Amino acid sequence: MWNWLKKEENRVTRSIPPEEPPTRVYAEIEKNILYMKEKLGASFDILYKQTYIGKNKAFLIMDDGMCDNLLVTQQVVGPIMEMRDVPDDPSEQMAYIRDCISSGIDQKENYSLDDAVTDVVSGLVILFIDGAPFCEAFGVQGFPKRAIDNAQTEVQERGAQEAFVESFKDNVALIRRRVRSPVARFELQELGATSKTRVCICYFADRADKQMIDEIKSRLKKAKLDMVLGAGYLRPFLESDVTAIFTSVGTTERPDIACAEMAEGRAVILVDGTPFAMIVPYLFTENFQSMDDYNHRPYYALFIRVLKFFSFLISVFLPGLYVAVCTFHQEILPASMLYDTAVQESITPLPVMAEAIFIHFLYEIVREAGLRMPKSVGHAVSIVGALVIGDTAVSAGLIAAPMLIVVAMTAISSFVVSKIYYPVSVLRFAFMIIGGLAGFYGIVLGFGVVLFNMCAVTAYGTPYVAPFSPMHLGALWRDSFWRLGWKTLGKRELQIHSLEK
Amino acid sequence: MKGSAKIGVWQLCCVLLLSRLLTTLTFSPVGAERINSSDYFPSVIFAAMMILLFSVPLMLQKHYFPEKDITDIAYTVSPLLSKASSISYVLCFLFFTLVAVARLEMFVGTIVFPDSDSALFIILCIAAACYAATLGLEAIGRVGTISLVLFTGAFVFIMIAMADKVETVNLSPMFYDGVAPSLTAALDAATRTVELAFAAVLLPRANGKVGRAFAVGLLAFTCFTEMILFFVFAGLGDFAQTQMFPVHAVAVLSEFSVFRRFDVLLTGVWILSAFIKISLLLYLQSELLQKYFSRKWNKLYILLAGLVVLVIQVFFAGTVTDYYFTTGLAVRAGLYIVFVVVVPSVIIAAALIKRKRGCAHAQNG
Amino acid sequence: MRKTGKLLLLVLLIALLLSSCGTPGLELKNRLIVQAIGIDETKNGVRVTLQTLNTEMAGNPNSGANLGEVTRCLTVEGATVSEAISNAAKSEGKQPLLSQNRLIVFGRETAQNGLYTHLDYFVRNAATRLTVPVAVSDTTAEELVSASLGENVLTADSITDILDGARYNTNIVSQALYEFVNQISSDLTDAYIPVVRTEEEEGVSKISMYSVGVFQDDRMTYELSSDDVTALMLLTDKAQSGYFSVDNETYAAQTVLKIKKTGTKIQNEMVNGKILFNVQVKMTVDISETHSETPFSLDEAYLLQTEALAQQRICEMIEATVRRCFLEQNSDPFGFGQRFWQRHPAQFKSDIVHWQDTLPTVEVETQADVSVERVGNGVENL
Incomplete structure (x- = not known):
């Protein structure tokens, strides 16, 4: 059966072509232009301008939509056109233009035609001169991009309001602005056979473990993908264990959080085209931390983190526990609650487990609809959700009122720790089924299995459940459920690889 | 990234302590020597002293062969001895897996789901334990640490809730029938499980000061057991000895404000601890089998061991596991002494003699 | 092997889930x-x-x-x-x-x-x-x-x-x-x-x-009876709060006392082959109510007398109950036997065959220490 599935898969896919050896720039300009035209095809946005530099034929190639036309004119085309007293040798001409004519700093030489093709579609202007065995690329990018906006998914009360955008260069600038130190390093890689997406690995050279950085680079290199359109494409390659329920690669939309993570010796990975940065290694306990914890007083940070942790437990276990208690362990219910629950459940047609699964599924549908639908009709979802689920279903006796309370509490709690919403949603259903089949016993076993799954993950040498296990009292004392005040916390930085066993 | 199969010695200590405390938790008068309630208190101290005595082979192993487990030491004597010791340890661990599963089944069938067939729950437990065992020693160690914290927290809660029900008048006079009952109970307690045999196999996999961890673990076991027995007998009196699971009865009694039935907490930590212990036992069997059979079949060994336990428990439970509960102290203690004291002592002695002879030959030659 | 293992687990899971279609629980x-x-x-x-x-x-x-x-x-x-x-x-x-x-x-x-x-x-x-x-x-x-x-x-x-x-x-x-x-x-x-x-x-x-x-x-x-129950609660140290009254002939008054705190210590020893229990009741009371035909002030003398009367009442109550249970019924609901066994196991083992038979010979001495803490809002009775 597995072989048949594989054959079917092969029928609808094709393997990513292997990398071909690079083609060197020809001395003859006609050959170069022919190669470029062959590679770039008849795309209307690719512009070719023929000119002469001295007695040598020259070509300028650019992608209209990706370049800033004003910069092109001011820094490249204009100065070249107005050149006087140029050398005769094509290579010397190229050097003269690069050093004395073009006013931009972002310039490079390409000896490979493939690099030249990539540069054209990346928004650089390429200059070929007949006889020169290389071409010059001028950085004049001016593609349309989104302005820096508020963070949508990580809202903070007191922190900065800036968030990452799609342009990785802007994102790098947002980080640089906060860490004006030469220890911040930003190393570029290109991934995706067709998309050639730029991926930037950011870290602090004096803190990040060199082995970890090399490991990240090596894992990214092994990602043989055709297109890389988002950070999620690369996540499985960075994760230490893809069968883990909770991911060991974090994401953030906020540059201040990215800087804080880098300061702890982690690596932040920016993917061009994605307004989210990935953080490795990422620990489970960080899902309950936020920047606001560090802006408020420590006692409030403690309160909020404990609240988040209990919200997480409620969102995962409450429905399953309710089902288990109503089906197997009625003795746990206090007497007054027992009577009300018994009366309410007696009028509903479905067994408790089916009722729980049904109502939670309905909630997920409403939530997903609210997320995808246009804002103009968003209020319809609220009305339908509130009236249909809230009022009518209970009045009609389809679901019991206690079940509705459980759904409401679960839903609200799950948004408190929104970073892990997705695995929590799935786990919730799993625990509902386990609770309905095997009661509290099954829930405890399920909890044990999930715990094992989490504890088995070691992200780049650091256990995923550190500093709880293996227990690091120093790290626990510093910044776990509570954090020390900044006068103590600020004296030294926690190093992530100090949590390694 | 820096993948290593070693764990911290404190993690190993937590796992073994959890396994040991599970025995205290599941203490049942069924099959145990019945003595006056106050005689249990000195028996715990005697049991700790016995465990210390029985751990001498382990200390010798650590001292003379720090990087070898017991089967590796046997290999230095002869490959055949190593294979024989490996297989015998596998059988021993298989037996104790069966015992752990049987105890869990007894608890589940008596207390948690008295009206249901417990076969489903055993299948679930073994399936989960097989999965957990495949994740390796690091996962077991980390889960053990977290679970021990949860275990301790649950018990502190239960003891606080039980505090107002304790009456020292419920206790019997100590040594009313002499010291013999305490000593018998001590031997019973000390030989109920074979954590020292686990340690003999896992010692080379632990980083850190073993002696200190062992001392702390033994002290923790003694303190915890004394406390729980105090609450059991001072709270319940002789009623405790009429209950299948006296510790569970204490949890049922515990109340705090509107919260009643703290036995839910106890049930939770019980199931979790049993699950971890069974996972550890399956893992140990796989580790030992890998030494002499193919290493790449480690998951198959776990699965096979789990299947054997499942089949025996579901289809033959009446004849096999009852044997353990009703069999006398002499047989249980004998099993313990063989695998914890005799076999390791013989292997270590033979290895030391061979090493000395080897050195002597080297000097003469 | 991996595929076989996965297949086996899948089959097991399906069997597991299907076997539980009829859930073992009862709603x-x-x-x-x-x-x-x-x-x-x-x-x-x-x-x-x-x-x-x-x-x-x-x-x-x-x-x-x-x-x-x-x-x-x-x-x-x-x-x-x-x-x-x-x-x-x-x-x-x-x-x-x-x-x-x-x-x-x-x-x-x-x-x-x-x-x-x-x-x-x-x-x-x-x-x-x-x-x-x-x-x-x-x-x-x-x-x-x-x-x-x-x-x-x-x-x-x-x-x-x-x-x-x-x-x-x-x-x-x-x-x-x-x-x-x-x-x-x-x-x-x-x-x-x-x-x-x-x-x-x-x-x-x-x-x-x-x-x-x-x-x-x-x-x-x-x-x-009611008084016996009070004595029982005091002897088993389970009394927490309650009321009892004492008659004061000097003031021709009946005073109702509210128990605020009470504790009982019981010591036992063997003296000349006889088992002796010494019961010490320590109690703190408030004056809850007074009944008298003539008004009087709740002065120190009155309070001291009330305390003495209360002590006497408690001792009488306890002694009467003990007498009734030990002598008339050969019964020990107070746990005295348990205490003696705890404290003197050797003597218990050697001298006592059946505790109930020993009861008529057991001596119980009672001492009560009652102190009035508060008299309420009124300084005189009405």
Whole structure:
């Protein structure tokens, strides 16, 4: 059966072509232009301008939509056109233009035609001169991009309001602005056979473990993908264990959080085209931390983190526990609650487990609809959700009122720790089924299995459940459920690889 | 990234302590020597002293062969001895897996789901334990640490809730029938499980000061057991000895404000601890089998061991596991002494003699 | 191997899930929620009276309709308690849920005939709460459990509320199941539980605690009166709060004292082959009420005299109860035997064969130390 599935898969896919050896720039300009035209095809946005530099034929190639036309004119085309007293040798001409004519700093030489093709579609202007065995690329990018906006998914009360955008260069600038130190390093890689997406690995050279950085680079290199359109494409390659329920690669939309993570010796990975940065290694306990914890007083940070942790437990276990208690362990219910629950459940047609699964599924549908639908009709979802689920279903006796309370509490709690919403949603259903089949016993076993799954993950040498296990009292004392005040916390930085066993 | 199969010695200590405390938790008068309630208190101290005595082979192993487990030491004597010791340890661990599963089944069938067939729950437990065992020693160690914290927290809660029900008048006079009952109970307690045999196999996999961890673990076991027995007998009196699971009865009694039935907490930590212990036992069997059979079949060994336990428990439970509960102290203690004291002592002695002879030959030659 | 292993696990999972299509659990709607159990012996076995919650509503509870009675009583018979309860399941079509049971009542005759056989079911059943109070009905358990106390009033609630009053009243005793079983199986201490009765007034039943029944072996042999119960509570150090009065002839007054704090220490020793118990009661009281024909001031002299009278009263009460139990009934519900065994095991082993036989020779000396803390708002009596 597995072989048949594989054959079917092969029928609808094709393997990513292997990398071909690079083609060197020809001395003859006609050959170069022919190669470029062959590679770039008849795309209307690719512009070719023929000119002469001295007695040598020259070509300028650019992608209209990706370049800033004003910069092109001011820094490249204009100065070249107005050149006087140029050398005769094509290579010397190229050097003269690069050093004395073009006013931009972002310039490079390409000896490979493939690099030249990539540069054209990346928004650089390429200059070929007949006889020169290389071409010059001028950085004049001016593609349309989104302005820096508020963070949508990580809202903070007191922190900065800036968030990452799609342009990785802007994102790098947002980080640089906060860490004006030469220890911040930003190393570029290109991934995706067709998309050639730029991926930037950011870290602090004096803190990040060199082995970890090399490991990240090596894992990214092994990602043989055709297109890389988002950070999620690369996540499985960075994760230490893809069968883990909770991911060991974090994401953030906020540059201040990215800087804080880098300061702890982690690596932040920016993917061009994605307004989210990935953080490795990422620990489970960080899902309950936020920047606001560090802006408020420590006692409030403690309160909020404990609240988040209990919200997480409620969102995962409450429905399953309710089902288990109503089906197997009625003795746990206090007497007054027992009577009300018994009366309410007696009028509903479905067994408790089916009722729980049904109502939670309905909630997920409403939530997903609210997320995808246009804002103009968003209020319809609220009305339908509130009236249909809230009022009518209970009045009609389809679901019991206690079940509705459980759904409401679960839903609200799950948004408190929104970073892990997705695995929590799935786990919730799993625990509902386990609770309905095997009661509290099954829930405890399920909890044990999930715990094992989490504890088995070691992200780049650091256990995923550190500093709880293996227990690091120093790290626990510093910044776990509570954090020390900044006068103590600020004296030294926690190093992530100090949590390694 | 820096993948290593070693764990911290404190993690190993937590796992073994959890396994040991599970025995205290599941203490049942069924099959145990019945003595006056106050005689249990000195028996715990005697049991700790016995465990210390029985751990001498382990200390010798650590001292003379720090990087070898017991089967590796046997290999230095002869490959055949190593294979024989490996297989015998596998059988021993298989037996104790069966015992752990049987105890869990007894608890589940008596207390948690008295009206249901417990076969489903055993299948679930073994399936989960097989999965957990495949994740390796690091996962077991980390889960053990977290679970021990949860275990301790649950018990502190239960003891606080039980505090107002304790009456020292419920206790019997100590040594009313002499010291013999305490000593018998001590031997019973000390030989109920074979954590020292686990340690003999896992010692080379632990980083850190073993002696200190062992001392702390033994002290923790003694303190915890004394406390729980105090609450059991001072709270319940002789009623405790009429209950299948006296510790569970204490949890049922515990109340705090509107919260009643703290036995839910106890049930939770019980199931979790049993699950971890069974996972550890399956893992140990796989580790030992890998030494002499193919290493790449480690998951198959776990699965096979789990299947054997499942089949025996579901289809033959009446004849096999009852044997353990009703069999006398002499047989249980004998099993313990063989695998914890005799076999390791013989292997270590033979290895030391061979090493000395080897050195002597080297000097003469 | 990997594929085979995955296939095996998949098959196991499917078998697991399909085998549980009929879930082993029983939902609340299929359960008979028992609130009180009454046991009476019959010629052929036992009669069990179950007070249950009525969860089958006459209408939808969310629509505000009148829903009917909250409780129902069910009487079933069987050769044993287990059989009777299973007959209840047969007749109702629902499985009884005993873990929410709040009260166990035995009929008077049943208690007098012996309770071991009936208690065994509750000790063995995992669903039973060990802290459930146990009581004896003045008549039959059926009469008590099925008493109608008014619309939507749970008899179990009422009785347990009364028994909870042991915190505020030294005349009330509450015994949990596990404590009762502990005592009943002890060779040294005799068990005791409250005797509760119902009285009918204008068609409505009223429940009150009548006395405390003391058990020798497992049979109820005698009962303790109100003063005896107070003495029992003091001797077992279970008294927490309550009221008692003293008559002051000098002031021709009756003073009612409220117990704020009380503690009892019992020491025992063997003197010249005789067992001696020294009971020291330390009590702090407030003056709750005074009755006199002439007014007087609550001065120091009065307070000192009140304290002395209270001390005397307590000693007399205790001595009378001890005398009654030890000499007249050969019974030790106070746990003196247990204490002696604890403190002097060697002497106990050598000198005592049967503790109850030794009771007539046991000496009990009582000392009370009562101090009045507050006199309330009034400095003179009215």
